[in-house]
Amino acid sequence: MTSGIKDTTHAFEAAALMGLFPGRPRLLALGEPTHEEDVLLDLRNELFRQLVEQEGYRTIALESDCMMGLVVDDYVTSGTGTLDEVMERGISHGWGASAGNRELVRWMRAHNDGRPASEQVRFAGADGPLEITHAASPRQALTALHGYLASWVEANLLPCTADTLGRLLGADERWTDPDVMMDPTRSVGRSAEARDLRLLADDLVALLDAQTPRLIAVSSRDDWDRARLYGRTAVGLLRYHFWMADTSPARMARLMGARGSMIAANLLAVAERGPALAHAHNRHLQRERSTMRMGDLPLEWWSSGAIVGAHLGEEYAFVATALGTIPHRGVGAPPPDTVEGLLYAFPEERYLVDARRLAAALGDAPPAPRVSPWFGYFPLDPAHLAENDGIVYVKDVVRS
Structure with a gap:
């Protein structure tokens, strides 16, 4: 069994990765099983550089606020702002403080300098x-689209004035109240003003x-493309706020699905530009x-990758990342009867696995699912190995 599994492994590099696919994916998705680990971001950065230099990829999309991301794009393409300002204002969830994300943005700016x-x-x-805990006010997206x-x-073709939008939006604090997540009755998402805004956004x-x-x-294709981003963000936020006001048992599944749809729409728009790398949670x-x-309460919804894959078919490729240990999070060596445990037996610190060949080598009875002692790490689901195009395996995630 071990020798059969070993035959599915390759050195981690762009050329080996591209060899797993029938053609160059329009959207290559690299997942991570946990956030805020610079070892994984360094791996992502290395792959993106190789994809740019060897395979003609031109865009990277991260699991970060799409509106804030415009600040980063302006910086890497035209040098607008400073690196410190961009890392603070351009990447959400506090991940702008990450050394790995900072290095990515620095490299992109250096790469673009002087290029057409x-x-x-x-x-x-x-x-x-x-x-x-909350969702943003739709103000920024709606007013940018209207502008x-x-x-x-x-x-005379506009459905309303900017003043009308401002009156209906009211104070942003009404939209961003963190108590709404636990108390849907506090949401403004189903108010008369919100209903009018949804019609106007449409x-x-x-x-x-x-x-x-x-x-x-x-104007320009870039300006028009940004306006499309404003539009789908405004519509998506208003839909999300509508479901935040829901009091039924379906509320959380609807919210998860609404977010998944927003991510999928953004990824599909990115893929329209040409080959792109996406990096987000597995x-x-x-x-x-x-x-x-x-x-x-069990919740089910279609992931962003499932939606994008349905649209793009073989032009969408998904490569999951799996880990052996995360010592600083209390995640020790994986049990040997799990996928992670079988892969942990090999000496390489990181490598690429052909997921479909691995699933075939393991046979009809999949290995036991791994159970993480830390809530922030999501192990592989052995029942769905063959639905991945590849797996990047990192043996030990150690902070320096």
């Missing part, structure tokens, strides 16, 4: 403007679509249906 736009690498946030349209479209997005030929001609990028329990 057609050869530059781009940055995108794939997530919505969401946190665990773009107002600059290029006849005023009308603004429809106007953007209807005026596409003119808008690309008089659970976001996996092809199978997502499940979890909240107390006694």
Whole structure:
């Protein structure tokens, strides 16, 4: 068995990874089983550099606020701002403080310096403007979309004025109240104002679509593309707030699904530009249906990767990352009867695994699922190995 598994492994490098796919994926998704580990971010950075230099990839999308990501993209493409400012304002969840993310942005800016736009690498946030405790106000996205349209479209075609949007939005604190997550009755997501805003957002997005030929001609494709980002973010946030106000047992599954749909829409938009690397949690990028329990309540929703994969087919590839140990989190050596344990037996510190060949080598009876002693690490699901295109295995995650 061990020799058969060994035959599925390769050195971790872009060329070996691309050899797992029938063709160059338009969207190559690299998942991680936990966050905030620079060892994993260094691995991601190395892969992205190789994909850019050897395979013609031009965009990286991270699990970070899509609106904030525009700050990073402006910096790496035109040098707007300073690296310190960009890391504070351009990456959400506090991950701008990460050394690995800082090095990624620094390298992208250095790579782009002096290159024409057609050869530059781009940055995108794939997530919505969401946190665990709350969601952002739709103000930024809605007003940016309205402002773009107002600059290029006849005023009588606009469904409302900027003042009307401001009146309906009210104070941002109404939208971002962290108590709403535990008490849906505090949400403004189903208020009369929110209902009007959803209709107006729909009308603004429809106007953007209807005026596409003119808008690309008089502004630019990049500006139009940003306006599309504003539109899908505004619509997605208003939908998310609507479900935050729900009091039914379906509430959390609806919220998970709404976030998954927002990430999927952003990833599909990124893929339109050409070959791109996406980096987010394994659970976001996996092809199978997502499940979890909240107390006694089972939740199910389609992951972002499942949605993107349904759209792109073989042009979507998913490579999960699996870990052996995380000593500083109390995660010790994996049991030998788990997938992680079987892979831990090999001496290499990191390597690439052909997931489908591994599943075939393991036979009809999958290994035991690993159980993590730490809630922040999600082991592989052995029942779904063959739904991954590859696995990156990191034996020990050690902080320096």
